[in-house]
Structure formats: structure tokens, C-alpha cells
Amino acid sequence: xxxxxxxxxxxxxxxxxxxxxxxxxxxxxxxxxxxxxxxxxxxxxxxxxxxxxxxxxxxxxxxxxxxxxxxxxxxxxxxxxxxxxxxxxxxxxxxxxxxxxxxxxxxxxxxxx
Amino acid sequence: xxxxxxxxxxxxxxxxxxxxxxxxxxxxxxxxxxxxxxxxxxxxxxxxxxxxxxxxxxxxxxxxxxxxxxxxxxxxxxxxxxxxxxxxxxxxxxxxxxxxxxxxxxxxxx
Numbered sequence: 001x002x003x004x005x006x007x008x009x010x011x012x013x014x015x016x017x018x019x020x021x022x023x024x025x026x027x028x029x030x031x032x033x034x035x036x037x038x039x040x041x042x043x044x045x046x047x048x049x050x051x052x053x054x055x056x057x058x059x060x061x062x063x064x065x066x067x068x069x070x071x072x073x074x075x076x077x078x079x080x081x082x083x084x085x086x087x088x089x090x091x092x093x094x095x096x097x098x099x100x101x102x103x104x105x106x107x108x109x110x111x112x113x
Numbered sequence: 114x115x116x117x118x119x120x121x122x123x124x125x126x127x128x129x130x131x132x133x134x135x136x137x138x139x140x141x142x143x144x145x146x147x148x149x150x151x152x153x154x155x156x157x158x159x160x161x162x163x164x165x166x167x168x169x170x171x172x173x174x175x176x177x178x179x180x181x182x183x184x185x186x187x188x189x190x191x192x193x194x195x196x197x198x199x200x201x202x203x204x205x206x207x208x209x210x211x212x213x214x215x216x217x218x219x220x221x222x223x
């Protein structure tokens with residue numbers, strides 16, 4: 001049981017490039033989330049999903065797209081990366097029965113130059 | 114979601130109890146108090162939550178005042194591995210968005 005995994009762990013992009021971050025969970029959780037964390041700050045919600053095939057905007061969705069084609073995977077896409085998107089990205093998941101606990105992945109450190 | 118206020122940093126000696134305060138004076142009746150922590154460079158980890166009664170689990174105890182305007186997270190025997198940023202969050206159970214403020218940076222000293 002690996003929990004929540006994120007791919008890749010580190011990435012450097014040039015401005016304007018695109019990339020996709022992958023989050024996978026093996027706990028059969030319904031809910032999945034993408035957060036970003038800037039230096040010295042708390043996490044902010046980008047997008048989330050309440051089930052396979054659904055997505056919704058969070059607090060800071062601009063510049064990102066997401067897809068949840070399979071229940072276990074939640075993808076975060078950057079179509080045209082900007083330096084302001086330099087951050088650490090965390091994925092989390094929660095089961096229907098876990099009304100209070102989100103399980104977080106180890107994070108992806110992204111630098112956009 | 115109610116706003117929470119925490120001290121930016123605290124120190125505690127190893128083996129002693131660490132008491133982390135949190136103010137949430139605007140909390141509503143159906144909002145729970147949650148605590149998460151984030152050890153350096155890792156994803157946040159759930160610790161405990163409560164509504165109005167005091168709660169205890171294997172990690173910590175949560176003391177909520179009778180008027181629910183503040184609470185204290187207690188780590189009974191702090192170890193060096195408890196050094197982390199601790200976040201106090203007030204929100205409705207099952208809400209989608211965890212709102213992480215600045216948290217308290219707790220340093221456990223040997």
C-alpha cells in the first residue's frame with residue numbers, strides 16, 4: 001500500500017513549456033486534490049475532484065487544468081508555464097468515510113525559469 | 114471558514130510537553146478544529162480534530178475551550194521528530210478545502 005504517490009519529484013521548465021504532474025493513490029479514495037505551496041506560505045487549493053470524471057476549481061485555478069479519467073489518478077497540467085508557477089505541488093486524497101483526514105503525497109518541486 | 118490565529122514560532126525541550134495555542138474566535142457551531150503538521154519538505158500529516166469535547170489519540174491531545182474560541186494542541190512528550198510547522202484549521206467536516214494559514218513553527222531542542 002503505497003498511499004499517495006507523485007510523479008515527478010523535481011522538474012525544471014522554461015517559460016512557455018508545458019507539463020503534466022501525475023498523482024496516484026491506491027486507497028480507492030473518491031476525493032482528490034491538488035495544492036501548491038510557495039516558500040514560507042501555507043498550502044493553497046488549485047483544483048479538486050469528488051469522483052472519477054469530475055473536477056472543480058479551488059482557490060487558485062488559473063493557469064492549470066486537471067483531469068480525473070481514472071479513480072486512482074489525478075493529473076495536473078500546466079499548458080504554458082510561467083515563473084509565478086514555481087512552487088511545490090502537493091496532491092492529496094480522501095475517502096468518503098474519512099470526513100476529516102486528507103492523505104498527502106510527498107510533493108513535486110517545480111521551477112520555471 | 115473561520116479564521117485561525119497561531120503564534121509564528123515556539124520552542125520546546127525534548128521530553129517535555131509542547132502546548133500549541135490557536136485562536137478561532139469566529140468559529141461557527143458546525144465547524145470543527147483540525148490540526149495538521151508539516152515536517153520539512155514533506156506533505157502535511159493529519160494529527161487530530163474536535164468539535165467541542167477534548168480529544169486524545171496516539172499522537173496528541175486537543176483541548177477546546179468551553180466557548181470554542183480557542184484550543185490547544187498538546188504533544189505530551191515531544192521528540193526531535195516533532196519539529197515541524199503545525200497548522201490549526203477550522204472548517205465544516207467533510208469540506209473540500211483545507212485552508213492552511215502560516216501555522217506555528219515548533220522546534221524541539223535536545
